[in-house]
Amino acid sequence: MLDYIKGEITELTPASVVIEVNGLGYQAHISLNTYSALNGQKNIKLFVYEAIREDAHLLFGFIDRRERDLFLLLISVSGVGANTARMVLSSLSTSELEEIISSGNSSALKTVKGIGSKTAERIIIDLKDKVKVSENQTNRLIDAPVSETNREAISALTMLGFNQPASQKVVNKIIKENPGLSVEQIIKSALKIL
Numbered sequence: 001m002l003d004y005i006k007g008e009i010t011e012l013t014p015a016s017v018v019i020e021v022n023g024l025g026y027q028a029h030i031s032l033n034t035y036s037a038l039n040g041q042k043n044i045k046l047f048v049y050e051a052i053r054e055d056a057h058l059l060f061g062f063i064d065r066r067e068r069d070l071f072l073l074l075i076s077v078s079g080v081g082a083n084t085a086r087m088v089l090s091s092l093s094t095s096e097l098e099e100i101i102s103s104g105n106s107s108a109l110k111t112v113k114g115i116g117s118k119t120a121e122r123i124i125i126d127l128k129d130k131v132k133v134s135e136n137q138t139n140r141l142i143d144a145p146v147s148e149t150n151r152e153a154i155s156a157l158t159m160l161g162f163n164q165p166a167s168q169k170v171v172n173k174i175i176k177e178n179p180g181l182s183v184e185q186i187i188k189s190a191l192k193i194l
Contacts, residue, residue, distance in 0.1 A: 028061030032090035
């Protein structure tokens, strides 16, 4: 099994990355958190998980071992596939997910698109003893200054079916990069990322 790929990024989208290694391009599916970490970088080391199915050989890429370990734990839960696990890791940071699982907060897990109450409960029951959170670890959402524009954009995205934590992260990032955008421009930019 592959452990990691080290090479040059030739393509990067919010859902995937292509890394060239000695003339071969490896495409890996990634989370939004990994996308944010890779954005602006040229040469990288990406930890991978190789999913071999009857109809496809897929690579999933992770910025660090911790994210990959959580992905492997998530897909070990009955009813949670690779794409659902990637959605969870796109919606929550690794520390947020560890905190949610260790505290048994199934309602926070249900905010992730594609996670219902039964799946959220199953994740917590199966993984609670496997995920440990250190006491000095801070596990809070990054609170950006909340403006009316920010609030309206997040509200519109949640009405469109995107979960609030992911919408908040994307909107905060867009506003940080382009503070003068209107609500409509923020929503259009967010839809391209989400």
